[in-house]
Amino acid sequence: MHTVIVGGGKLVYFLSRTFLAKGYQVTLVNRSEAECRWLARQSKATVVFGDGSDPRILQEAGAATAEAVLAATPNDEDNLVICQLASLRFGVPRTLALVNDPDNEATFQKLGVTTAFSTTHLVSSLIEQRAGFEEITAMTSVAEGKVNVTEVLVRPTSPVAGRALVDVQLPANSLIACILRDSEAIVPRGSTILNPMDRLIVITLPENHGQVLRALTGDDT
């Protein structure tokens, strides 16, 4: 897969390193000559010096053959134009934009960017949803944030440890979809016992997320 990343700093450097490790082809675009030199020294990615919102520079970066373009500059307007050029001019199938103003997330998607994500939004939702629940190890939102999928560890002190699923009272509109036990995945039935150290894959809605996690962990915070 060929990915073009526009932007700079540690974020872009570590992203390029992650993608290269997965065997992707990565081209970095940056408009500071000094930063280009630094990136070229640090990373094995191809580095193109120039303004990523200029079609000539995107062409030089090989946007025409890229499967994805990620616009991660500090300016929302540049990220929008980079993604629109990539998709409309170069036919790139997936465009991703980093946005600073959380309100721009929805706007960018309406304007044709495949995925827009705001760091403000990500960090604030992580803090809100994870604070106080150290048993929770992974969480993703699907369907544009309407559904949460969370992995929860059953500690020996948990109120649900040792109980059958049928006896566990969970709020409406939530589900224990899967149990990970001894590196095996079990789809539970009502009679399945929740053992300590089981990892539960739990499906919740944003409105009952906190209640469900409290019911499973016994944590009052």
Add this chain to the structure above:
Amino acid sequence: MRTDKSLFVIVVGCGRLGVYLADRLSHEGHSVVVVDSDHAAFANLSTEYSGFKVEGDATELGVLKQAKISEADIVVGATHNDNVNLMIAQIARKIFNVPKVMARIFEPQREELCHTLGIATICPTTLAGDGILASVRGSSAPAPRES
């Protein structure tokens, strides 16, 4: 568009072009809101300017809402940054359904994208270039250009 009716115009960017437009439109009796991230830029408006001034970064949705973008008849992107102008024009056109939207774009290479996106542009570079070329070729008026 009727010109005898008073229009509500938002001018984003209070540089030379923004000031020129805001002063003229205000003088002609239209309601004008001028937006700029730098408060000092408003000092260039004429003393007769009777419109509103909104201080803020227009790429922030909240700032455009504060300028009452949903009620605007015309939005003009007149900052010195092409991408800001193009982004504001699209938000005005596609999110808030503003009837008439224009973006000033300096880089001719970027105009093609604007037209693909259905945004009307004014490119000072090609305007000046075409004017000069027309005069070099001995023609009296600059050739009209399709937007």
